Amino acid sequence: MVERTELWVNRKDLRATKIVNDTTPQLAEGEVLVAIDKFALTANNVSYAVTGDIIGYWQFYPAEGDWGKVPVWGCADVVESNCAELPAGERIYGFFPMSSHAVLRPGNITAEQFMDFAAHRKALPSLYNAYRRTRAEPKAVQDFENERCLLFPLFATSFLIYDYLQYNALFGASQILIGSVSSKTGFGLAKMLFDDPSIGATVIGITSAANREFVQSLGCCHATMVYGEEEQINAQLPTAYIDMSGDGRLTAALHHHLGDQMRASIMVGATHWDQQHKQEELPGAKPEFFFAPSHVQVREKEWGQGVPMTKAMAASMQVTDAIVQIMQVEWLHGAPALQANWVAMLDNKVPASRGLMVALAEQGA
Numbered sequence: 401m402v403e404r405t406e407l408w409v410n411r412k413d414l415r416a417t418k419i420v421n422d423t424t425p426q427l428a429e430g431e432v433l434v435a436i437d438k439f440a441l442t443a444n445n446v447s448y449a450v451t452g453d454i455i456g457y458w459q460f461y462p463a464e465g466d467w468g469k470v471p472v473w474g475c476a477d478v479v480e481s482n483c484a485e486l487p488a489g490e491r492i493y494g495f496f497p498m499s500s501h502a503v504l505r506p507g508n509i510t511a512e513q514f515m516d517f518a519a520h521r522k523a524l525p526s527l528y529n530a531y532r533r534t535r536a537e538p539k540a541v542q543d544f545e546n547e548r549c550l551l552f553p554l555f556a557t558s559f560l561i562y563d564y565l566q567y568n569a570l571f572g573a574s575q576i577l578i579g580s581v582s583s584k585t586g587f588g589l590a591k592m593l594f595d596d597p598s599i600g601a602t603v604i605g606i607t608s609a610a611n612r613e614f615v616q617s618l619g620c621c622h623a624t625m626v627y628g629e630e631e632q633i634n635a636q637l638p639t640a641y642i643d644m645s646g647d648g649r650l651t652a653a654l655h656h657h658l659g660d661q662m663r664a665s666i667m668v669g670a671t672h673w674d675q676q677h678k679q680e681e682l683p684g685a686k687p688e689f690f691f692a693p694s695h696v697q698v699r700e701k702e703w704g705q706g707v708p709m710t711k712a713m714a715a716s717m718q719v720t721d722a723i724v725q726i727m728q729v730e731w732l733h734g735a736p737a738l739q740a741n742w743v744a745m746l747d748n749k750v751p752a753s754r755g756l757m758v759a760l761a762e763q764g765a
C-alpha cells in the first residue's frame with residue numbers, strides 16, 4: 401500500500417473539487433497498481449465530466465456520493481503486480497483518473513497491450529479500456545510520450561472526423577467550417593484537411609478573438625473568423641459544419657445564415673460547455689452527434705481490427721511534427737495546481753497555446 405493523491409470533482413457542480421489523500425487498497429489476485437506520473441488536461445476532460453452521466457465517463461473510476469473522478473490520458477509505471485503477465489516495471493499508456501495511482505485488472509494481455517477487465521468497466525466503450533505497453537512500441541513513438549497524452553487522443557479524433565468526411569464524400573461540401581478551431585481536436589482536423597490537396601474544399605476556422613492569432617500561426621485554415629462574424633461566410637456554397645464548441649447560439653446562427661446549403665452539421669464537442677441550450681428546428685441538415693469510437697467500429701469492419709487507430713496514430717504524429725514548436729507544454733505539479741487549472745479550464749482562462757501536463761506523483765515531468 402502506498403500514499404495516493406487524487407482530485408475529485410462534484411458531478412453536480414463541476415467547479416467544486418476536493419483533494420483526497422489516502423492509501424491505495426490491497427491488491428487482489430490478478431490486479432496491478434500503477435503510479436501515474438503524467439497526464440494531460442484539456443477541454444476534452446471537461447467534456448468527459450459534462451457528459452459523464454450520459455456517456456458513462458464517471459463509471460471508469462467511481463468515487464463516492466456526488467463526487468466523481470474525471471478520466472484523463474496519461475502514462476504510468478506498474479509498481480506492484482499480482483499479475484504474472486504484467487510485472488512491476490512495465491510502462492503503460494491509457495485512460496486514468498486524475499490521480500497519482502490506480503488499480504487495474506489486466507486481461508487479454510498481448511505483447512503490445514492489455515484490457516482492464518475490472519467488472520465495473522465491462523459495459524463501457526472498449527477503446528477506453530485498452531492500455532498500451534509502450535516499451536513494445538517503436539522508439540519514435542516512445543519519444544513522443546508527452547505529446548501522446550496531450551495531443552494524440554484529440555488528433556486521433558481529428559483523423560476520424562477527417563476520414564468520416566471523406567467516407568461521406570464531404571457531404572458534397574466545398575467549404576468546411578470548424579467551430580472552436582483553436583481546440584486541439586479542431587485545429588488537428590483543420591490541419592489534416594488543409595494539408596491534403598485531394599480535399600479541394602476551403603477550410604474556415606471559427607474561434608474567439610483571443611485565440612485567432614494562435615490559429616493563424618498554425619497555418620491550418622484558408623480563413624479564420626471570430627465568433628459574431630458568421631455573416632461573412634459565403635452562404636451560396638454547399639457547406640459542412642464541424643462543431644467542437646457545442647455553442648447553441650453559433651450553431652443556430654450558422655444554420656440560419658446558410659439555410660439549405662448547410663449539408664452536414666456534425667457535433668463533436670462542447671468546449672463552450674456552459675453555452676448549450678435546447679435547439680429549435682434549424683434550416684439545413686439536422687445536427688448529428690459524432691462519437692469517435694463508433695466510427696472506429698465502422699472502419700474496423702472494412703480495414704480490420706486496430707487499423708483505424710494505427711492510421712490515426714500516423715496522422716497524429718504528422719500534425720504533431722508540424723505544430724510541436726508552437727504549442728507550449730506547461731507542467732502542473734501537485735494537486736493544488738491541478739485544482740486551480742481545472743477551474744481555469746472551466747472558466748475559459750487557459751489560452752489555446754498552453755498545453756497543460758500534470759504530475760501528481762513526485763517523480764513526474
Ligand SMILES: NC(=O)c1ccc[n+]([C@@H]2O[C@H](COP(=O)([O-])OP(=O)(O)OC[C@H]3O[C@@H](n4cnc5c(N)ncnc54)[C@H](OP(=O)(O)O)[C@@H]3O)[C@@H](O)[C@H]2O)c1
Pocket residue numbers: 441442443444445447448553554557579580581582583584585586606607608611644645667668669670671672673690691692693745746747748749750751752
Ligand atoms: N465526439 C468525440 O468523440 C470527441 C473526441 C475528442 C474530443 N471531443 C471534443 O472536442 C472538444 C475539444 O477538445 P480539446 O481537448 O481538443 O480542447 P482544447 O484543446 O482544450 O480546447 C481549447 C479551446 O476550447 C475553447 N474553450 C476551452 N474552454 C472553454 C470555455 N470554458 N468556454 C469557452 N470556450 C472554451 C477555446 O477555443 P475557442 O476560443 O476557439 O472557442 C480554447 O482555445 C471537446 O469538447 C471534446 O470533448 C469529442
